Amino acid sequence: CINCQRTFPYVNAWYEKYEDDGLIVIGIHTPEFAFEKDIRNVREAMQRFGIKYPVVLDNNYGTWRAYENQYWPRKYLIDIHGNIVYDHIGEGAYEETEAKIRELLKERAEFLNEEINLGGVTTVNAKKATKVQSPETYFGASRNEYLGNGVRGSVGERAYTLPQDPKGNTLYLGGTWKTAPEYTESVTESSVLYRYSAGAVYLVANAASPVVVEVWQDGKLLTEGAGSDVKNGQVTITESRLYDLVNNATPGEHVLELRVKGAGVQFFAFTFG
CATH class of the missing domain: 2.60.120.260 (Galactose-binding domain-like)
Incomplete structure (x- = not known):
């Protein structure tokens, strides 16, 4: 979906910047159409959009149902203790999401007694959504x-x-x-x-x-x-x-x-x- 595609650059940027600080990103690809179940199509799309983080195919909607999800995309943040501490439906709220990522990485470093220097926030040049009145x-x-x-x-x-x-x-x-x-x-x-x-x-x-x-x-x-x-x-x-x-x-x-x-x-x- 185009909403997911507009989100990719931000997730890529977070993955590249914070991976060494303990951020693990896992993309869950739950297909809307039958052709999206084909792993060859998924691999081609990952290459086309420059997706660097691992992606799991959820062809049977197992993860989708486990999280009681109904939206593309949806972002969850899970802390070092395995708790879901942030949940955002749809695209947007990128500054808010990154701020929460940085907060959780600092909590992780403190819990593990590690030093951490996150530096500045990411800068992403990506297409923004406009006001839309027509439905999918x-x-x-x-x-x-x-x-x-x-x-x-x-x-x-x-x-x-x-x-x-x-x-x-x-x-x-x-x-x-x-x-x-x-x-x-x-x-x-x-x-x-x-x-x-x-x-x-x-x-x-x-x-x-x-x-x-x-x-x-x-x-x-x-x-x-x-x-x-x-x-x-x-x-x-x-x-x-x-x-x-x-x-x-x-x-x-x-x-x-x-x-x-x-x-x-x-x-x-x-x-x-």
Whole structure:
């Protein structure tokens, strides 16, 4: 999720700075989608995001349930005695979290009768979240509550027609799509329409072979404000991951249209930032 991705640089920085002072970082990867259970995809993502601390796969949600968690991401701090002493839901509160880490490392050093010199706090240059009014929106039948045309919760292949005036925060499909519980797959050249309110748009997608998708915003091929995965108004879906589609200078309301140029692309979810 994009919220987790925005957290990675901070956790990396803490791990690098405080590891020798006794900080142990363990990432728990609990997959939201089936392709996220594949260790090859996890290893590739760790390399892409420069994650240096160890990561445990929680494919059966055992750790997730043990901590009674319901959120991505969530940060826990455990003291030298094994007690959970800090719990933060979601991204953010980075200064607060680091201050607590430093406090716990000092307590650890005192308990072990060790000297410690933590130096200054970390400095991280990372993308910040913006004000978002659009919800995470799923394409698969198990969670497509924001689908504006077609039948919500229904799997199978059908043809869709885009509306002339889309409602806000509502997902519309155009062309022929085959819907599964986790995703919707293009059967022919097809399209997606979504009126959103945010600064950035991300898409979780997959394709067995490369599929080109044109990205249009407010009736124009997207160039200004394009995300890092969009080149000349196009994104090529090649693998299972989150794609950075839109990065507007300021948050606002826009109409996003994706024009899929072939069959076989799977769309899982829109997320916003």
